Amino acid sequence: MNAPAVNRQTRARVWVLATAGIVAALMQTLVVPLIGHLPDMLDTTAADAAWAVTATLLAGAVATPVTGRLGDLYGKRRMLLVCCVPLIAGSVVCALSAGSLATMVTGRALQGMGMGVVALGISALRDLVPPDRVGPSIALISSSLGVGSALGLPFASVVAEHADWRILFWTAAVLSAVVTLLIHRVIPPTPITAASRSYDLVGALGLGGGLVCLLLGVSKGATWGWGSPAVLVLLAAAPLVLGAWTWWELRTEAPLVDVRVTARPLILTTNAASVIVAFAMYASPLLMPQLLQLPQETGHGLGQSMTAAGLWMAPAGLMMMTISPLGARLSAATSPKITLIGGSCVIALGYGLSPLLIERPWGVLAVACVCNAGVALAYGAMPALIMRGVPVSQTASANSFNTLLRSVGTTIAAAVIGMVLAQETEPYGDGRVPTEAGFTTALLLACGAALVAAAVALTIPLRKAPASHPKQHSEEPA
Template identity: 55%
Template structure:
């Protein structure tokens, strides 16, 4: 059944079209502000739990070869498996959330986070660890689902701030996870990290089950696009494998080129299928709306710009001072120096939300990526001191907070309510592609531009400066793309759903 447009033309707002929202009114239950604040807090907690899970292994990466007595090329799959699982899970879980209920899908996605954590905690070898981290990667869809759910739970006047707050949990989770995991690695058994992660996720699951209402699914009654799911899985796995492993396999190696070819063919055929099927996994007819398309393209650049700093800052902090540019900090100290920047995202997110309400989310996005570029400029001037890097990370994460809060608001202002979760999931996927490409490019720069320390190659000062310049340039490109996003004038179409289709989501 193809969607039809509503004949009514309500006024659009920065966070989305002003249309009646019976689900949100019912969810408020007469306690609007209090109930909305509780929903924001619970969904933000879910985002923090998910992001902690993704970042907490960072201090363990150099130790995995010794822990499992395996080559570094093999232990690298612990990270790659997480990226691959997340890339596949995010768009698929978004569509499932639209079909069967966002709350239900968040609870379902929390299960592999818990099981994966327990598998990692008990892992006797690297193969088991890879499986556990792949399971945890499936939980990455919790954040975009939580953001999409806000449209159903929060009054319109608070929506922009709510979106910005939940989006900021990506940085907050990293800020909390890095020093905590570093402290555990330094003073206790690393397996305690995963046990703690499982406990935190279980608490969040209980809070969602008890405190978040079960609302009707926006696209209930439509079919799930299995062919589209298989097509995007093949294409994304091939693409992410080629990008993440190309530097170690060789960019001109037959396997790398073959994977790029498979990705191009699979995603091309997937795109054709999605435009012809009745109930697509990702409605590409909506995705090519200029407001959505340009936001997704900008998201790739923002993801690159954000992740470049995450690769550069910890290495500069931890490299020995004998290099002349390294700051000789321990893993724990490096995590503590970076923690305030993540917390800055949480503090600044309400400001970004209010800015989106008054000036529009497009303005906030452009401002955010310009601040991100400014942060890299500060880094080029101040990379020789811990306080300078702290200032750099504070400015960079301020820009990320503004940009990450604005992008979902732009997306949700342009898509029907029945596609909110799928569209948010696809936007998150674009950011993930950006971070993966950023990791590959910055990793290549730092591995090629090296100097020698104690007979071992380490990234050179020139390599770090080039990485910072790339981050600044990509951020400026993101600002130019964001500036071309059309203003929101026409409200998103409201899909007509048969009266018998919507069924309240059963309590999980």
């Protein structure tokens, strides 16, 4: 095949995988504008309605490492297609929920089960594109998460304000079906790289149980009470279950996650930095829309409508796609480690400037754009670092585990920032709203987290990347 044909084929494959990532990210932001309306829509309490968000989080966290390992065992293209099935089914179930909480939560959980498409898509790049295109392609697919959020938030806001909310889920079902067709038509079968075809069911159950205990305890702590028996039992059980899971993974012949590989300094420090970067990243989408929509009478709110707030935030998501090629070039010229450090510092800069800028909508946009530029750099570097340190046979499972750890970081961020805002409130109307000091504290906390991530990234040990195609190397020395 001649060079122009190869280039066209490569671009088509990368853009299909990036589109799949955009659609997956869209699922996460669909219900954000609906959160305040869910109790009325589903005829339930605010605490129970929150399960429409929590179910997606838990299902995605449990399913992502499972589908990653299955991708190594049975082929990444096959598992990409499998992941699209719950995306379609979950969207249809939500659209047909007819005001039923149980049906909505079931549909949202199904949508969460399809979230492994991003990690699988990144991992498949080793098999699908020339070696000189792997870095830029990783950066582009990583940025799809921001693009999906950027497109999803204003679209969902407009529909929530002016049309039937079911349109959101029917649209998601159609988009998921289109992505399924594109993957089937454009992405070729990928090789099976796992050395063993056995599947670690005990490991999958153990990791799933530990994650449910941890994430459910953290995400529900503020609602149920941090001192409540349920939360205390969950948080106490999490390290016990995950400890037992680690013991099992070290002793089984074909583990779900090779703990010895994840303990290598390169992988361990990259994963640690990923958790902290995810914590810092999530502060922006948590805080900025609230600031934009708070009434101006509070003294620090900007009085924007739901739709206007979504539109103000949209360019920040698109910033990720703009910056990601620059990050890929920086990684190629230096190393992904430098890009991760630089991205973390850019995130810290954005949050550090926030107290000076958030008094106007354009200032909020500027802070969000700077932070997302840093996220684009950091998120593009993480998978590149992971793939440098794992055998080809574990590419999908290692990237899925890294994606899982980022989910842990965002969950912890939601809990911590929620606590900060809950502690700093003032009366407004018949209720209470977060104070300016609460927002400032939360933003500076995110700034500090980004600086810690940069410090952790400084300790990442690196060897020079192999010059030949990664598929020719089954092992990277620790």
